[in-house]
Amino acid sequence: MRKVLVIHGPNLNLLGEREPNVYGSTTLEEINQALQEQAKKSDVELKVFQSNHEGELVESIQNARHWADVIIINPAAYTHTSIAIRDALSAIAVPTIEVHLSNIHARENFRQASHVSPVSVGQVVGFGKNSYLLALQAATLIPLSGSKK
Numbered sequence: 001m002r003k004v005l006v007i008h009g010p011n012l013n014l015l016g017e018r019e020p021n022v023y024g025s026t027t028l029e030e031i032n033q034a035l036q037e038q039a040k041k042s043d044v045e046l047k048v049f050q051s052n053h054e055g056e057l058v059e060s061i062q063n064a065r066h067w068a069d070v071i072i073i074n075p076a077a078y079t080h081t082s083i084a085i086r087d088a089l090s091a092i093a094v095p096t097i098e099v100h101l102s103n104i105h106a107r108e109n110f111r112q113a114s115h116v117s118p119v120s121v122g123q124v125v126g127f128g129k130n131s132y133l134l135a136l137q138a139a140t141l142i143p144l145s146g147s148k149k
C-alpha cells in the first residue's frame with residue numbers, strides 16, 4: 001500500500017471563506033474528505049497535515065522521510081518565499097508533487113516563481129479541489145525507488 005502525506009501550508013485552513021472567487025467555496029475539511037475517499041479506492045494510506053508555521057512544515061517534511069512514499073504539498077505563500085521548505089524537500093529522498101488550487105502562472109508576478117517546483121516531480125495547478133485529487137492520482141502512478149528505512 002502506497003503511503004502519501006498531504007501537506008497544506010498557511011491560510012489554507014481558511015478555505016471556503018477565504019477569497020472564494022480565487023480559491024473556491026470548498027473547505028479544507030471537504031478537500032481532505034475527498035482525498036481520503038479517493039485514497040481508499042486507490043489503496044493508498046493517506047496522512048494530512050496543515051500548518052501556518054514554516055518551521056512546522058519543515059519538520060513535517062523531515063518526519064515524512066521514514067514513512068511517506070510520496071509527498072503532495074501545497075506550500076501556499078511559502079511556495080514563493082521559502083528556501084527552508086525547498087531545502088527540506090531536497091534533503092529527503094521522497095518524490096514530491098506540488099499542488100495549487102489556483103493557476104499561479106496566470107496570477108501576480110510574485111506568484112509565478114516557485115522555490116518548490118525545481119525539487120518536485122511535477123506540479124498540478126488551477127483545478128481547485130481537483131488539483132489535489134489529480135495529484136493523488138499521480139502519486140499512485142509515479143515510480144518509487146527503494147524501500148523506507
Ligand code: DQA
Pocket residue numbers: 010011012074075076077078079099100101102103104111
Ligand atoms: C496557493 C497560491 C499561492 O500563491 C497563495 O499564496 C496561496 C494558495 C493556491 O493553492 O492557489 O495561499 O498556493
